[in-house]
Amino acid sequence: MSTGSITIDILKKYDFPVQKKYGQNFLVDDNILRGIVEAAGIGKEDTVLEIGPGLGALTAAILKKAKRVIAVEIDKMLIPILKETLADYDNLTLINEDILKVDIDQLAGSEKIKVVANLPYYITTPIIMELLEKQSRIQSITVMVQKEVAERMEEGPGSKSYGALSLAVQYYASPRYIMTVSRNSFIPKPEVDSAVIRLDIYDPEERPVKPKEPDMMFGIIRASFNQRRKTMVNAVSNARELNIGKDRIL
Numbered sequence: 001m002s003t004g005s006i007t008i009d010i011l012k013k014y015d016f017p018v019q020k021k022y023g024q025n026f027l028v029d030d031n032i033l034r035g036i037v038e039a040a041g042i043g044k045e046d047t048v049l050e051i052g053p054g055l056g057a058l059t060a061a062i063l064k065k066a067k068r069v070i071a072v073e074i075d076k077m078l079i080p081i082l083k084e085t086l087a088d089y090d091n092l093t094l095i096n097e098d099i100l101k102v103d104i105d106q107l108a109g110s111e112k113i114k115v116v117a118n119l120p121y122y123i124t125t126p127i128i129m130e131l132l133e134k135q136s137r138i139q140s141i142t143v144m145v146q147k148e149v150a151e152r153m154e155e156g157p158g159s160k161s162y163g164a165l166s167l168a169v170q171y172y173a174s175p176r177y178i179m180t181v182s183r184n185s186f187i188p189k190p191e192v193d194s195a196v197i198r199l200d201i202y203d204p205e206e207r208p209v210k211p212k213e214p215d216m217m218f219g220i221i222r223a224s225f226n227q228r229r230k231t232m233v234n235a236v237s238n239a240r241e242l243n244i245g246k247d248r249i250l
């Protein structure tokens with residue numbers, strides 16, 4: 001049976017109320033599921049963190065390939081369903097929690113981890129930034145996001161979608177756009193198309209840019225892109241938190 005019809009069956013069987021507030025759009029295209037797992041390069045030596053397993057379609061595909069999967073799901077209604085549908089696997093650790101409240105480094109123990117997820121769109125950027133800034137055990141992040149967000153992450157200077165997110169992501173990781181995914185691959189159908197992107201995290205010593213004061217660098221980036229229509233000098237000197245007067249900007 002295809003994942004699409006399994007997902008529809010599960011939704012009916014449990015009379016599951018899809019939660020818009022949690023960004024629940026379930027992936028029902030088997031080719032895309034396989035494509036994500038392949039793009040993430042999962043093998044028997046890998047520990048994978050999945051954010052938002054939902055009904056478990058992507059989780060099952062990852063469990064078949066990985067040594068261990070840690071899946072963190074915020075919606076407590078999904079936990080009994082996941083326990084039942086994934087009962088055959090003994091390499092799953094299921095956690096009912098908000099991913100933004102989890103200490104991933106602690107969960108991983110001494111293991112390096114690969115993150116794989118079809119991310120909830122309402123908090124894509126906070127999740128990505130949390131993973132990039134605070135978690136040192138992550139090797140790579142392979143995620144489905146809105147197409148426009150994937151484009152912003154991998155753009156270089158000069159394009160319209162280049163902005164603070166592009167710079168932040170490219171400071172920590174090397175991004176690779178994997179594939180575009182039609183909105184028709186989900187139930188319920190979202191309003192926009194999606195894309196899968198893979199971010200390979202640099203070792204801190206290998207980052208292409210090594211600022212003396214990273215906080216100052218990110219402050220300047222934020223200020224510059226917050227006020228796109230101003231000149232750089234005005235945008236940066238207007239940002240009170242930076243405390244940089246016009247006279248110090250050469």
Ligand code: SAM
Nearest residue numbers: 022025026027052053054073074098099118120
């Ligand atoms: N992985 C499933 C799939 O591909 O069909 C579901 C993906 S759905 C786009 C996003 C999932 O993330 C939902 O299951 C939702 O309940 C969960 N979620 C939303 N916010 C979350 C959070 N802060 N922490 C953990 N999971 C969250």
